[in-house]
Amino acid sequence: MRDAVVITSEGNVLEVEQWASVWLGEAWRAAGIGEREPERLLQMEVVVRASNRPSADGLAALAALRRVAAPDDFAVLDGTVEILSEDQPPPSWFEAPAFEAVRAWRAVDVWDSERVLFVEYGGPAPHSLVAQISLAGGVLVQKLAVLPPDAASTWGQLRGQDDIPMPAVECPVDEVLTELADALRTTDMTWPRNDDDEFVNLRALAWSRCRPHLPGIRDWQPMGDAERNQLLDDFSPPDDTVARSLADLFLDYGDGYMRSGALFWSPDQVELLLTYWLPRKAVLDAEQRAALPDVLRRWIRFALERRGVDPRWISPVVEAVDTHLAEFNESFDDTVTWGPAKQITAELAARGVDLSDEGAVGDAMRRLNAERLARHLLE
DSSP states (O other), rough: OOOTTTHTOOOOOOHHHHHHHHHHHHHHHHHOOOOHHHHHHHHHHHHHHHSSSOOHHHHHHHHHHHHHHHHHHHHHHHHHHHHHTTTOOOOOTOOOOOEEEEEEEEEEEEESSEEEEEEEEOOOOOOOEEEEEETTOOOEEEEEEOOOHHHHHHHHHHHHSSSSSOOOOEOOOOHHHHHHHHHHHHHHHHOOOOOOOOHHHHHHHHHHHGGGGGOOOOOOOOOOOOHHHHHHHHHTTTEEEHHHHHHHHHHHHHHHHHOTTOOOHHHHHHHHIIIIIHHHHHHOOOOHHHHHHHHHHHHHHHHHHHHHHHHHHHHHHHHHHHHHHHHHHHHOOOGGGGOOOHHHHHHHHHHHOTTOOOHHHHHHHHHHHHHHHHHHHHO
């Protein structure tokens, strides 16, 4: 409430929205994992304070929060603002219309592991809302920024010849705002929260611009057997069982964890495969373990060449294998990093169970569960 003095006489409504977004962002960042409505709680506290001690600053604070609030909070904020404005002079920006998007662009790197969205707004304070989104390991809005309205057109000028190709392409405004809303929803669901100021301070403002475009949650559809088998056949002959089994693992990872598709490999995706996914999820025999580096290099080249990626930008992805191989070997041998499914699979394999025999696996699991229950009761 004391800080609202800085917006009471502010003439730039965009500055007002950013002020409110910072406060809502702080409430969101400070909330515990079980708190579902931290921004609403902050707004209700301001409503109570402003109502008990009416002032021009209190009215300005509520009016500013209203500009970036969620629709479910409009009614109480509007009602309080209406009451307070009967006796207090409203700020100069009080009746400024909402900003309307006029153009939009999307920039995608050559591997489709990172995207930058640009949404240009007109009105009394023209500007661009810019979002940097990472796709490696899941969708995450890393940074948000308010930049000059020509941000998209100057994007290419700011990138050097050695930078990863990432041209900004104009797209329909609705399409880009839908992508931003979907990415914000996923980011909000990710724990721990992205607590970077460059995200938190503009999170509420970004939501207020794209929330009407929020799409339904998409159902994940696995790759079809025909497509999978065709890729495996094109990569290696059927009698190369080791390479084929490893390529099948790479497809499992790509299909389930690579947002853009199973063939969209990048240095970050290689790092996640080697340092996180394989150590936690996969059980490899001695032959597979020995062949893994070479087969992974071959698979990356196969996948990126199939997508038509320039050889210049295939090399950094292949080189990432050697970069993270030592960490893979250390993590893969550390049983602490293993996920529950891998622990069970490893134990069954150590007992000589044929993991390809569904009946044998079922019998072994029943015996294993019985043993664990017995140990638990004895303890």
